[in-house]
Amino acid sequence: MLALDDSAIARDGKILILAYDHGLEHGPTDFEGLEERMDPQTVFDVATHDAVTSIAVQKGIAEGYYPSYEDDVALVAKLNGTSNLWMGEPDSAVNCSVEYAADLGADAIGFTLYGGSNHEIEMAEEFRDAHEAAREYDLPSVMWSYPRGQGLKNDTSAGTIAYAARQALELGADVAKVKYPGSRDAMEHAVRAAGGPNGTKVIMSGGSKVSDEAFLESVKSVIDAGGAGLAVGRNIWQRENPTELLDALEQVIFEEASVDAALD
Amino acid sequence: MLALDDSAIARDGKILILAYDHGLEHGPTDFEGLEERMDPQTVFDVATHDAVTSIAVQKGIAEGYYPSYEDDVALVAKLNGTSNLWMGEPDSAVNCSVEYAADLGADAIGFTLYGGSNHEIEMAEEFRDAHEAAREYDLPSVMWSYPRGQGLKNDTSAGTIAYAARQALELGADVAKVKYPGSRDAMEHAVRAAGGPNGTKVIMSGGSKVSDEAFLESVKSVIDAGGAGLAVGRNIWQRENPTELLDALEQVIFEEASVDAALD
Amino acid sequence: MLALDDSAIARDGKILILAYDHGLEHGPTDFEGLEERMDPQTVFDVATHDAVTSIAVQKGIAEGYYPSYEDDVALVAKLNGTSNLWMGEPDSAVNCSVEYAADLGADAIGFTLYGGSNHEIEMAEEFRDAHEAAREYDLPSVMWSYPRGQGLKNDTSAGTIAYAARQALELGADVAKVKYPGSRDAMEHAVRAAGGPNGTKVIMSGGSKVSDEAFLESVKSVIDAGGAGLAVGRNIWQRENPTELLDALEQVIFEEASVDAALD
Amino acid sequence: MLALDDSAIARDGKILILAYDHGLEHGPTDFEGLEERMDPQTVFDVATHDAVTSIAVQKGIAEGYYPSYEDDVALVAKLNGTSNLWMGEPDSAVNCSVEYAADLGADAIGFTLYGGSNHEIEMAEEFRDAHEAAREYDLPSVMWSYPRGQGLKNDTSAGTIAYAARQALELGADVAKVKYPGSRDAMEHAVRAAGGPNGTKVIMSGGSKVSDEAFLESVKSVIDAGGAGLAVGRNIWQRENPTELLDALEQVIFEEASVDAALD
Amino acid sequence: MLALDDSAIARDGKILILAYDHGLEHGPTDFEGLEERMDPQTVFDVATHDAVTSIAVQKGIAEGYYPSYEDDVALVAKLNGTSNLWMGEPDSAVNCSVEYAADLGADAIGFTLYGGSNHEIEMAEEFRDAHEAAREYDLPSVMWSYPRGQGLKNDTSAGTIAYAARQALELGADVAKVKYPGSRDAMEHAVRAAGGPNGTKVIMSGGSKVSDEAFLESVKSVIDAGGAGLAVGRNIWQRENPTELLDALEQVIFEEASVDAALD
16 A cells, blocks of 8 residues: 555545546536536636545546646546446446556546446456556555445445455555445444555545535544545535535544534 | 647637548448449548538548548548448447558547447547547547437437537547537537536537538537537538538638528 | 559459468368369469469468469468358458568458448457558558348348448458449449549459359459459369460450450 | 475475455455454464465555565465455456566465356466466466356365366466365375376365364365365464464474374 | 478377377366376376377476476477366367467477357467467467367268368468368368368377277378378377387388287
């Protein structure tokens, strides 16, 4: 594992990734009611908030918009991803090479693995290539570790999320982005499964938009469970004014404040 | 994204691609009643019209005929394409490497993506390779972004066309060629989905032959919606004398004339 | 396209390929009643006739026998081909690399494409690699363009043969070998579909053995239709003494004689 | 075969591999009741016992934890492996290249082959690449030779285990890790099938946790049958205090003590 | 074709390959009743008999045992092969690269082609790579040409065996190893199909164990039919003392003795 404390994508060992690949993964639907967010510039502006340690986008958006923001925020180049126009067994196209990501100024690579999918093996081998190429550039790798597909029924059970975290560790990811398993205990289980203090950092995946308080509570329980932070998309940029919630997240993640204190 | 304003395939940021790959995609049927158009020279002659900013053809035609026209028109080397003799899930063979296209004098590459097809992932990865190789030659890429196949029912709904435009942006295409979604509003939605002013340029795909006025009206609404222009094939070269319509298109696209003014 | 007039496989822009890959494609059955023709030397001897501008064989036969004939006849190295022991959807193994063919002294490459087969896309991509590698050696490519398989019912209709010729042009073949579509008109259609005078040369595929006169009539109609000649196998080497027919073919193809005059 | 007597992973020609890839292959379930073993450091500590000649782990765990232990124990980099979230025909992703394993300080590579699986051929070819690359670094290869899948009913019969050992020999593995076939006679058969004294070394795979005595009896019969030792995972690290059993194993494997003597 | 008369694997243009890949292809079953033959050394000892011009084994066995015998017998490195644990459509893993085989001291490569199998095309392309790489090292190639699978009913008919021999010629094999087609006439047909005197050498595949006399009669008819010899496995090494039969084979193959004379 790379020492994330020295990495551009962490601050004091904590991580807040602003994820913005929904235009590819979900399509224009995710921007309903807030169409101006389809312009990546509006989300890069959000990413300049101090709470955000990196922004995660696909190649085209990095190429088009990151040059104006490279002094303000670190870049996680999300290497694979696919539209939901296609409705088969979970899989993901590798849309960007590591070499190209490095040229775009990436500070880390992002990579989805659908454990349990009929394509798990192929995806794991694509991750191998990406991971090893990233090491050539000293880039850490963040795995979107999402068990899904043929082999899975319930993909947010404590056992499944812990398995997802473990897979990230065994395969060499520096950070595992997993779904929230529903409780602090379950999250602690996942953090331990990822190898503990010297293992893979575990961060929570933000999911669809919920209330400020509910969201902060889950983030708080992740931090309390030893998680390293959060990757969040819709819960930030689907808000008219995300600054308030980012201020609160900064408190919870980096200052270890309580949710109540943070909401004040 | 590459700055298309400086590119050989745009003029004042506007684009008119004369597409001529129908012999491969549709076969001799498209030339019924106008067999002389099977001789590529007759279409290259049309492409010398000032309104045309580039001609898009497959490798063999570029190799055979472009040398005589390279001073008169820019070349979009269409890298993939397939006959309709085959009737399976939408897919497209990569018939030309970027290196070979560059040797042929290409000013840009063209690439089809069938989002929603069972072959979407494979095609996206082929596009990745083409896109990154094209960057080595400073060649922009034009994506024929056509959702089609297993996952799709209606491929010209506003949502689908906007998704197609977004996919082009996320994957790094400089220009997205999409079907006309039926209205100016829907086209504006697609242009916004492609990232807005600094994003991927959106152009309309010409489709099958219609009346001059109907065709110009749709082109006008594309321009009004912020689209960058048009790729047109049959609506030009299936006409006995395409000059008149090209004159009108020049007015609508480059001079922002009304359809009535252009038809005069 | 390469200028075939300067090529070793054409004479005065006309082509007569003696094809001898039947041992692979059809097996020993094709030699019934004339087993001595299984010895390639006997067919290479036939190929020394002045009417023959090249011989087309697979790698093993080129390697074993061409060294003794390289001063007497040009070589088309047929790169792909498959036994008919296998009875699935049409496909063809690539048995020889272009580099190896060039080392064997090839003057051109031969390549089969089964348009309409489930393997069309894979074969087209294999052709791309072969075509581009052949260009490195200045070798023209001859496409056996044979629509066949899942998508096809009648593979000698005028429309299908014209499509086959067009595919060869679009994909960059210098010569298209197509089945005889049954009439001079249909052949003219195919020649036009291949791009006309500056496009891909079209030659007729000989097919199974027929009478001298019937065969010469079809060849004559190909020449009259603007075709560049013929690839012939069984109609030559299944004859006890092929010289007489070759003499007649020379008259029809290179001297534009009538069939009656040629038969005299 | 490499001379294992000179290798870092053997001592006096005998082998005890501590296997710790269960987090990937079985998931967190294997750690139930002993969650602290999810921290790889606790198992690396176990591996410093003199009886252990190497530890076998996946890339991520080697990368994260081996640097602190490289003076204390040799490393078998297990190159392939897959989660059991996926439930299809047995297969295994190649998660680590040989080059990367060598950089991590590996003393040998480990590779699973599922003979009889629909993926046997693909896995054998992946092993070929790994084996030949490993030779470049003078690294021996240990094959987890586990017949399993479409072709198999009973995968621990004497015939199947001997076949597994033979496959390892024929394909070039230096060590074959096979399941215990149930008796000393059957194990002797497997050792002979692996080529005898100068062939591939055969070691027993530990399997799920059993009593100390039962476990030592099977190990003893392996040694008596001419086997080279043992790869053991759960039977060691699922114990609260593995030292006692490791002491006994050291007696049985390296001192050829009886089970009774070893248990004293 | 390479001139086999100058090759290490032939003597006076005749060939006797001792094949010993049964441990991989058939498993321990083939050694029942003669388990000592599982030790490759015992078979390499047999291969030192003057009648044997080469031994054919898989990579692991070549690596482990050939170094001690390289002055006594030539090596055919059998590059592909598969266990019969797997029971699908005939296919074969490529277990050894040509480069690696050359490093092991191989004098020729051996390669199986299952004509008529659903994997025929893939295997033919793997053979192409092996054949062309072998030429870099001046190594001849021996094709185990065994029609088998989806397309085949009776794989020892005269027509099928002749086709198998022809495929070897067309694809460039220097030697074709085919099943015995049942008669001298049928074997002559196969030899002619392989191109005659200057074509691919044809040798008979030994098959399962039969009586000395029956075996020698079939070998004699192969030699009389113009075949170049024999590849034999079980009929030699399944015998307690193979010397007597090898003495007789030497008479029949190299001295063109009658079976009666050879048996004396």
